[in-house]
Amino acid sequence: MPAPSLTGFNQKVIVGIAEMAVSNNQNVTLTTYSLGSCLGIAVYDPVVKAGGLLHIMLPDSTIDSVKASKQPSMFVDTGVPALFRAAYQLRAEKHRMIISVAGGAQIMDSGGFFNIGSRNYDALCKLFAEHGLKIQAEQVGGLVNRTMHLNLATGEVRLKISGQPQETILCKNSTTT
């Protein structure tokens, strides 16, 4: 017998740095704090109302393959496939997946020696292109540190920028009513 689902109160699930979480619990909001140059990647299937949030730190698992095997969510190339696989387990389907991306902040560096943020984003775009995936909404780069929330009941993705008082909506899932 399946376990009864808990209803009636909202739960906030924190996704730490180099971690991910998926859920199809309508009461859950997934939150990842302070992305900095890291990327937050939210996926959501509005039909089954399931989704996930990933907080990657670096572009490429070849930087440290031992670490990647223990902590795949640290890197774009190992974290993103893991996120999608986990979402598929909740019956989310690739063609319905709404993808939002935030983070990848950059210091002022014309030489590009400190460009971790843009390298993360480039790696992500390359991987998505290879798999025919499109980003629906994004707020990437710039000088700000962002926190990201994914509401699993609505698919809405909100951002809170450090130093600014109010949250903004990054992706208002247009397919839900």
Place this chain on the structure above:
Amino acid sequence: MQELDDYINKVKSLPPAPRILPELLSLLRKDDIDADRVVKLIAFDPGITAAVLRLCNSAYFAGASPASDLQEAVTRLGFRQVYQLVAAVSGSKMLGPAQKGYGIDAGELWEHSVVSAVASQLIARNCGEDESLAFTATLLHDIGKIVLVEALEHIYTDLVENSQSEQTPLIETEKRLLGVQHAEIGGRLLARWNFPENIVNAVWFHHQPSGAQAHQRLASFVYLGNMVAYFMGYGFGHHAFALRGRTEALDILNLKPECLPEYMIKTFEQLQMVKSLVNVNS
């Protein structure tokens, strides 16, 4: 110099100088560390003593049986670790509060400082240099912000608009609006608090390490530790990333940019320790 002192003198609620920190650091740098003097120095401050014991017995640091006095804590943890705890206890009091003028919430500047210090320490260790020195200088690198924050609070809207429209580094915006910036104020404050010249200079030039001249290596550890913390998301406030990339920091230490992701991973592995240092007073 007078302008810097004027700002420091104007601050209504400047924390007391962390008196035992520079003394302890100089004791630690001797080849033959005098354990009795270390214990006596720490014991002088009951608040710090209690915090060191509490931390020594916390989940992260605890051994099989609890340490009941400072002597035992020092023996068990070693001088370096105890020093780190003392620095954290002193630092969290000063850097813990919210810095409204910068858009920084309570605890955020402190968390930024600890992550930067741990990253800087790892880099110094790998370069075979004094890691306690790097840890301390980096832990205190933003101390000037607690001086400037009051002045900035009055002109916060200007600051935000300025940095938004001009896309200039925070430090240059501070200089333009106030005539001084937080790195030089921090250096001056630490000099007044009798911190050694190397730490004073490293903090003073933490956004431009080559300016620290004889102490440019230490300033580079601070610069890179600070960067690693920002990349990992431990950099807060309005336009937190308004900083200039300085390859000189890599050149001075003969490091390649590829080392930065590696230090991010190494710092990530220390986040458990970071957490216990961040919560040192709670």
